[in-house]
Amino acid sequence: MGILSRTSYVIRSKINSVLNRAEDPTETLDYSYEQMRDQLQEVKRGIADLTTQKKRLEMQKKRLEENVDKHNEQARTAVQQDREDLARRALEKKKTKMNQIEDLERQISELQSQQDQLIEQKDELQNRIEEFRTKKETMKARYEAAEASSTVSEAMTATGDEFEDVGRAIERAEEQTEDMEARASALDELHQTGAFDDVLSDKDQIDRELEELSTDSGVEAELETLKSDVGGDSGAEADSEPEEVEESELEELEAEVDDNEIDSELEELQEEENA
Template structure:
């Protein structure tokens, strides 16, 4: 199982548990990041172990390759000394060492592929964590924005529930009606003389305004 696949299963398990417990979304985000960090630590250990194993295999392969070359030289020396029997034995040892060297070479190639895969997954995980860390602040800010909007909505609901606005507007209408009624009654209570005096006063103002306009226009 790859690093990212294992991480995905771990995060799903932990987040599903938090969701079942109706945890705060901020806690869910932090839990996901913590799972990613934990997996990153494990991934780094796996890569380090794989690289150490690769170096060990490379040393083994190199050792047997050197042994094969050494037995080749010994076989040549034996032939020069006219010891064909020793040369034959040296060549047998050479073939054994060479076979082991080739076997370890295959193991080295496989281990190199594994190291490359693990390293690629490790880099992808590191990149994903950096991206998630950057998104964390934005997600938390969005969460707080939603919470603030919800608080405003609840506040407005409380105002509507108590009918404060409607009560205020109704009181304003009542006061206006009382003022209108008072004005009407006051008008009815005026004596005819007061009304006549008001009309005369109004007519006098009109006459004065008319005389002023004639003077301005030069009309006698």
């Protein structure tokens, strides 16, 4: 097979494949049915034309037969008047008309035979069209049922293009939902651990560490003050006799101790911040 032959074969195969995909069986059946109906109309028109020609010949034959009768009368009248020459001429015309009538009868017979054949063909074609119409409707119903079944099957198995797109959309939605859920869980965890407070604060790591050290130092200083106060009170009680202290004086003493401790803690914090 040469290059041109192979190219032509490939092109024809491609075209045939495209036509097969584009062809709708129901439309093809309807088109074939219309073509057959057009053929039937052509046959009917042919029969009508043939019948018209036959009628014209029959009318012409009738006129010739009238002329034959006329020439018979002319010949009879001429004989009665002893005009044999006129009678002969009338009979000659009669003979000519008779020959024409015979020729017309032969043509009319041929046209009648053709008409009968066309009518028979028309009846046969009409029967075939009716049979084809029944088969066409049956095939269309089967095709539509098969198409509906295929559509339902694709919907059930999700193998169609649209259902594949829907499946991919669902997968993307699931992935995005999982991402959002993970993000929300992470944000909740950060919020619970206090990471957001550090992020929102304008203090850096050094400031936070200094605050922690200042807090620890203040606590230690307060603890030492309390220990020294408790120790001094215990020594005084051991050297002297216990004295009764009124309740109002005890409250004033506690207030002075609290104010001194607070002032001491504030001074220590200021010194640490200035250092």
